[in-house]
Amino acid sequence: MSMRPSAMRMPYLIAAILVAAAVPAAGSGKPPARWATGTPLIGEAVALTQWDMAENRAQCAPLALLSDGGVRGKARPAAFGGGWAVAFDVPGVRSAYGFAGTGLLPQDAQPSGWQRDRLTQQWPHMRDLTALPAPAFAGYGVVGAEPYPADNRAGKGLHSLAYMRIEGQRCTYNVWSRISRAHLETLLDNLRLLR
Structure with a gap:
């Protein structure tokens, strides 16, 4: 049984469309949600x-990780009232x-500038997150919004x-x-954002 030339090209055309759909538009600054190899992100x-x-x-x-720093924990669902969570054991x-x-709180509807000010006042450390849609930032420290102790700054x-x-x-x-x-x-x- 012989196939028509157009029928033989169909699988290649479908593959090209899928690859093109996975690649972000030039200048979008948003990486695809999967590695170029199609491997799912961690978690x-x-x-x-x-x-x-x-x-x-x-x-x-939803979010997932490009890298977990080599720790290789086992992902599992975690309870987070009104929201969702992934914990690694x-x-x-x-x-x-x-x-x-x-879960959402009334203050979550405030604009980014207000949120940055809130986190800057609450947490001892701030970090801009350039791989996520801007502005993206995080305030962090030890649970309770505490600084790292002098004898364990790491x-x-x-x-x-x-x-x-x-x-x-x-x-x-929360991270x-x-x-x-x-x-x-x-x-x-x-x-990275998945949606």
Whole structure:
């Protein structure tokens, strides 16, 4: 049985369309939600499942990680009232790190400038997040909005927490690491929007 030349080209045409759809428009500044190889991002499947069931899904897009800093925790769903969450367990530490889209509060509707001021006043450290739609930023420190202690500025073994805002999203995301301050900063720099 012979195929017509146009029928033989169809699989290649479909593949080209799929590749083109995965590549961001020039100058968009937004990376695709998947690696060029098509490999899912870290925590992607759990994030999408949890987000799909969350009350806040219309205002709080799901996230996943390009890199977890080499920690390689096991992703699992985590409870986060009104929102969604992905926690990562490592041997001996449950919820060693993770990220969450929190339930919405009235203050979450305030504009980005107001949110930046709020987080700057609340947290000892601020970080701009250039890989996410701008303005994107996070205030962070030790749980309770505390600074890192003088004898452990690296935050090794402490519960580091960040409140993160992303343009176009209404929720205040939570990102945490019980590994170190540097690990939390790695997570912040590697989070990507999935929707």
